[in-house]
Amino acid sequence: MTNNFNTIxxxxxxxxxxxxxxxxxxxxWLDKNGYNIIIDDRIINNLSIDKIxxxxxxxxxxxxxxxxxxxxxxxxxxxxxxxxxxxxxxIGINCxxxxxxxxxxxxxxxxxxxxxxxxxxxxxxxxxxxxxxxxNGKKKKISNAINEILLxxxxxxxxxNILVYIDNKFAFLNYADGLIISTPTGSTAYSLSGxxxxxxxxxxxxxxxxxxxxxxxxxxxxxKNTSIVKLSFPRNNNNIKVSxxxxxxxxxxxxKKIYICxxxxxxxxxxxxxxxxxxxxxxxxxxxxxxxx
Numbered sequence: 001m002t003n004n005f006n007t008i009x010x011x012x013x014x015x016x017x018x019x020x021x022x023x024x025x026x027x028x029w030l031d032k033n034g035y036n037i038i039i040d041d042r043i044i045n046n047l048s049i050d051k052i053x054x055x056x057x058x059x060x061x062x063x064x065x066x067x068x069x070x071x072x073x074x075x076x077x078x079x080x081x082x083x084x085x086x087x088x089x090x091i092g093i094n095c096x097x098x099x100x101x102x103x104x105x106x107x108x109x110x111x112x113x114x115x116x117x118x119x120x121x122x123x124x125x126x127x128x129x130x131x132x133x134x135x136n137g138k139k140k141k142i143s144n145a146i147n148e149i150l151l152x153x154x155x156x157x158x159x160x161n162i163l164v165y166i167d168n169k170f171a172f173l174n175y176a177d178g179l180i181i182s183t184p185t186g187s188t189a190y191s192l193s194g195x196x197x198x199x200x201x202x203x204x205x206x207x208x209x210x211x212x213x214x215x216x217x218x219x220x221x222x223x224k225n226t227s228i229v230k231l232s233f234p235r236n237n238n239n240i241k242v243s244x245x246x247x248x249x250x251x252x253x254x255x256k257k258i259y260i261c262x263x264x265x266x267x268x269x270x271x272x273x274x275x276x277x278x279x280x281x282x283x284x285x286x287x288x289x290x291x292x293x
Contacts, residue, residue, distance in 0.1 A: 004119040005089075007036040009060030011079050012070040014046045018095050022070050022106050023047060026093075029110060033117075038064055061086035066270075068113075070106075072096020073189075077146050077245045084128055084144065084265040091116065091270050098284055100188050103271060112272050121270045126185050126201055127225060130263035131244065133256045144263050145244035147186030151231070152178030152211065154241040154251060159214060165230040166223055173234075176213035181206060181229060181260050188281075190246070196220050200277060206262070229260040 010026055012019045023039070024047050030037050037053065044054040060067055061083045069079045069092045076092045080101075083090055092102025093109050104112050115121070129145040153160050162174040182191040184199035187207060192198065196209040197220060204225040210218045223229075233240070233254035240252040252258065282288060 005035070005065040005117060007038065007064045007066075009038040009040070009064035009067045009088075010070065011040040011057060011060060011067055011075070012043045013075055014043045016071070016095065018106075019043075019070050019075075020046050022093060022095060022109070024049070026068060026070070026109070026113075027052070029113075035117075057082040058085070061088050064088055066091065066117075068093060069102065070095060071102065073098060073101045074247075076101040078247055080128075080146050080267045081144055081245075081247070084146075084263070084267045087268070089123065089268045089270050091121075100280065100284065101185070101269065103275065103280060115272060116270065120273050122273060122275060124201055124269045124271070125266050126269055127183065127204070128263040128265055128267070129181065129183055129206070129244075129260055130265075131242065131258055131260050133258050142242075142250070142258070143244045143248045144265065145186075145248075146183065146267070147189040147245045148180050148182040148191060149260055150178060150180050150190065150243040150246070151252070152241055152243075154239045158239070160240055161234050163232045163234060164208065165232070167227050168230065171221070172218075174210050174213070174218075175215070176210040176218065178211035179231075180209040180211060182209065183207075183225075186245075188284075191220075197222070198281065206260075225262045227261070230257055231260070232257045 008030055010023050012023045038060050039052050039054045041054045041056055057079055067083055067088050067090045069076045093104045093106050094102040095106050129149055131149050132139050132141045159177055162179055164171045164174055180191045184201050184203045187199040191209045194209050194211055205222050206225050207220055207222050209220045242252050243249045
């Protein structure tokens, strides 16, 4: 096997026996084929393998050429948030349910990985969102998001008012249960269940989707990904929750304006050469299930 990657990181979570089994299987196979391997230190004690090079996800990002993330899309989102700071390539092995980001089936992983590690793969460079505020004239970053940034009331009983500005121009008042700001990657996540459109992953766009708006005329808006979205709050309300990919959560001080834009960080997601996004949609969303082309 030609080594297009010298050092490979294996990232997983210790809460699932299937994930641990796949990680261990991967380790022995990669070791047999002569790769340098770094194991995620969250699973190291569960693998019962001696003398393994291990480290956290950031260490893998710094040292490895390829990160293999084992699990579901949630595992992948958590890993990408750290790995996006580095030039490492990322691939996912699906041990979960949907698997829009983790598209290698663990039942055939060795065959598909053999082709990828031989250099037969395609790369998608996908952008992240960044949420921040301004303090004393300086930008203060809060977090990144791969799928979406969600604003909603921390109470199930109340709607929220948000004044939405796009590139410093007033766009609309969002009086609704919440607001989703999504990447194309996230268009098959929470925004899809909210009635948003599917955007193919490499489109350079950001989507704004009101959640259960008070007016029937509210609709999703798609803007260029170089735009800056500014959100302000006409009523002081310390009960607004902001969530990045449902993994990083905080309560917002509504006296502050917050800003959302494309991050200057990207992640390099790789796929087998036969990867077809529309095949993935048909399979995961059961489109034309009984149709054979």
